[in-house]
Structures are given as C-alpha cells and as structure tokens.
Amino acid sequence: MTHTADCRSDRKGLVIVHTGDGKGKTTAALGLFLRAWGRDMRSGGIQFLKHENANYGEHRAIRRMGIELTPMGDGFTWTSRDIDETQDRAIHGWEIAKQKIADGQYDLFLLDEFTYPLHYGWLDTTTVLAWLRDNKPPMLHLVITGRYAPQALIDFADLVTEMKQIKHPWSDQGIKAQKGVEF
Amino acid sequence: MTHTADCRSDRKGLVIVHTGDGKGKTTAALGLFLRAWGRDMRSGGIQFLKHENANYGEHRAIRRMGIELTPMGDGFTWTSRDIDETQDRAIHGWEIAKQKIADGQYDLFLLDEFTYPLHYGWLDTTTVLAWLRDNKPPMLHLVITGRYAPQALIDFADLVTEMKQIKHPWSDQGIKAQKGVEF
Numbered sequence: 179m180t181h182t183a184d185c186r187s188d189r190k191g192l193v194i195v196h197t198g199d200g201k202g203k204t205t206a207a208l209g210l211f212l213r214a215w216g217r218d219m220r221s222g223g224i225q226f227l228k229h230e231n232a233n234y235g236e237h238r239a240i241r242r243m244g245i246e247l248t249p250m251g252d253g254f255t256w257t258s259r260d261i262d263e264t265q266d267r268a269i270h271g272w273e274i275a276k277q278k279i280a281d282g283q284y285d286l287f288l289l290d291e292f293t294y295p296l297h298y299g300w301l302d303t304t305t306v307l308a309w310l311r312d313n314k315p316p317m318l319h320l321v322i323t324g325r326y327a328p329q330a331l332i333d334f335a336d337l338v339t340e341m342k343q344i345k346h347p348w349s350d351q352g353i354k355a356q357k358g359v360e361f
Numbered sequence: 362m363t364h365t366a367d368c369r370s371d372r373k374g375l376v377i378v379h380t381g382d383g384k385g386k387t388t389a390a391l392g393l394f395l396r397a398w399g400r401d402m403r404s405g406g407i408q409f410l411k412h413e414n415a416n417y418g419e420h421r422a423i424r425r426m427g428i429e430l431t432p433m434g435d436g437f438t439w440t441s442r443d444i445d446e447t448q449d450r451a452i453h454g455w456e457i458a459k460q461k462i463a464d465g466q467y468d469l470f471l472l473d474e475f476t477y478p479l480h481y482g483w484l485d486t487t488t489v490l491a492w493l494r495d496n497k498p499p500m501l502h503l504v505i506t507g508r509y510a511p512q513a514l515i516d517f518a519d520l521v522t523e524m525k526q527i528k529h530p531w532s533d534q535g536i537k538a539q540k541g542v543e544f
Binding site: 201204214228240319327332343 | 521
C-alpha cells in the first residue's frame with residue numbers, strides 16, 4: 179500500500195498543533211502514539227528540547243512499543259547560556275526530522291516542542307512550512323507541540339488545540355512534579 | 362509497599378481534570394497511561410460515554426499494555442432518547458469506579474468523560490466529591506475528562522487544563538475523522 183494510492187478525498191494526513199501554557203501538549207501527543215500503536219500504525223518523532231540522554235517514563239514506554247522518539251535538545255533550552263549550541267541542536271534536529279518525514283516510513287510523526295525553535299527564530303518558520311508543504315507525505319499525520327505556536331504555523335495546521343492552564347499544583351500549591359504522571 | 366507508607370509530604374496522588382471544547386482531553390489521559398506504563402505503574406479506568414462494545418485504537422493499545430479501561434456508556438449519551446438508561450449506566454459506572462478506586466490496586470485511574478454525568482445531574486457532584494475526599498487512596502492519581510467540568514470539581518482538583526479548540530478540521534474544513542488519530 180503506498181501513501182498515494184490511499185489518498186482518498188475524505189482521508190488526509192493532518193497537521194496537528196498542541197500549543198498553550200497548560201499541561202497536556204506532549205502528553206496528548208503520546209496519547210496519539212498509543213492510539214496509533216493500537217492500529218498498528220508506524221510512529222516516530224523528534225523531541226527538540228528534552229535532553230538527549232533523557233530516560234523518562236515516556237521513553238521507556240515508547241521503546242517497549244517499538245516507537246523511535248529521538249531527544250535532540252540540550253535539556254536547558256531557552257534559558258541556556260550557550261544559545262549557539264541550542265540553535266545548532268535545533269537545526270540538527272530539524273535536518274534529521276526532514277529525512278524521517280520525507281522518507282515515508284511513518285504514519286504519525288511528532289515534532290515535540292518544535293514551536294520554540296520557530297518562535298525564537300533558530301529556524302525560519304516560512305522556510306520550514308514551505309518544506310513541509312512540498313515534502314510531507316500526504317497521508318502522514320504530523321504533530322507539533324509547544325508554547326507560542328507562530329500564527330503562520332496555526333494557519334498551516336489542520337487541527338490546533340490550545341492547552342490552557344486553569345489550575346496547576348506546582349505553581350498553585352507548591353507540590354513537586356510527580357514521577358509517572360509529569361515525566 | 363502500601364500507599365500510606367509512601368505518602369511523603371512532597372508526593373501525593375493528583376486529581377487531574379482535562380476539560381474544554383477542544384481535542385486532546387481523553388488523548389492526554391491516554392498519554393498519562395503511556396507514561397505510567399513506562400514506569401510500571403498500574404493504570405485502569407472507566408469510560409462513561411463510549412459504547413461498551415467499542416474497539417477503537419486506544420482499546421486495542423490498552424489491552425496490549427495490560428491496562429483495563431472499561432467502556433460503560435451507551436454510546437449516544439446526552440443526545441440519547443432514553444435518558445433513563447443513560448443515567449442508569451452512569452450510576453452503574455460510578456459504582457464500579459468506586460470499587461476500583463477504593464481497593465487500592467491502581468496508581469493511575471481514569472474517569473473518562475465523567476464530567477457529563479456530573480454536569481447533567483445524573484450523579485450528584487457534591488456526593489461524588491465527598492466520596493473521593495474520603496476514599497481515594499492518597500497516592501492514587503485520578504484523571505477526569507470531559508467538557509463542562511463543574512466548578513466544584515475544578516476547586517477539588519489539583520491540576521486543571523482546558524483544551525481549547527483553536528482550529529478543527531472536521532468543523533472548519535469538512536474533513537472526516539481519521540482512523541488511528543481520532544479514534
């Protein structure tokens with residue numbers, strides 16, 4: 179089955195954006211992985227801001243599921259003092275992402291926290307969206323998460339959800355992040 | 362290890378609510394399942410509005426993961442003509458949920474689309490919250506999803522996120538729901 183042959187008018191690969199200041203942006207992307215895994219769809223992704231040696235609950239789960247989720251960030255991101263290295267890693271992550279997206283081996287691909295390189299200008303949004311317009315396989319579902327989604331990305335996307343913080347125990351009650359839920 | 366013995370001041374089971382009109386409420390709960398599974402935590406849940414014979418991507422995935430997610434709803438919910446049956450199922454689902462929550466066998470428990478029985482008055486919110494206050498194991502993370510979360514539930518919860526629809530392909534572009542992503 180090729181992607182092209184399967185591209186009926188009522189089916190298409192969606193560009194999905196999870197943005198906003200609330201919890202659940204990456205978590206909902208993981209839920210999409212879970213659902214896709216239940217359908218034997220092929221999923222993968224790049225995490226732009228997680229440390230490359232990270233080994234959190236989601237990574238353990240995803241390895242067990244045979245899903246490749248590659249952490250590319252340096253783990254301290256926009257607060258990093260070494261902004262050049264952060265930018266280099268974002269550029270490198272996007273190069274890897276482009277190869278993985280273009281080669282058509284995925285049904286679902288995640289660019290986790292990819293809005294930050296766009297928002298902070300480490301990558302040029304117009305160039306990125308032009309590349310996606312030309313190269314994203316039509317049936318591939320692409321999920322992009324992170325705060326500050328640029329308006330051009332929202333315009334480009336099919337489905338955009340804002341995760342809005344209503345109440346947060348860490349900020350409101352001083353409760354620490356909980357293993358297995360938060361990370 | 363008992364839950365009580367593990368209840369240090371910096372650790373507690375959170376009550377997490379995903380509400381709002383946008384996508385991602387249940388999906389983010391599935392992501393919490395995935396993350397918890399990666400930590401070998403024990404998860405389970407009740408789906409209040411999915412048809413009891415439903416066999417969607419998430420159910421297939423969750424079965425593979427050994428997680429018990431029981432669909433209790435009649436599948437047509439608040440548009441049902443037979444409101445008595447819908448209410449009876451909600452009451453029945455809550456009775457089962459109470460047993461599962463109280464017996465302490467879970468680290469993470471989901472009450473999916475549980476806000477509807479509360480919002481529509483099929484269950485009394487005050488009674489439900491009083492029961493949870495007295496009976497939820499201290500270390501259990503409880504996730505409740507659905508639109509129209511009652512204010513009393515928001516007040517009761519530790520972490521509340523509103524999933525807000527910014528752009529939706531089904532309503533905005535007439536694109537049909539996509540297998541493996543949407544269900």
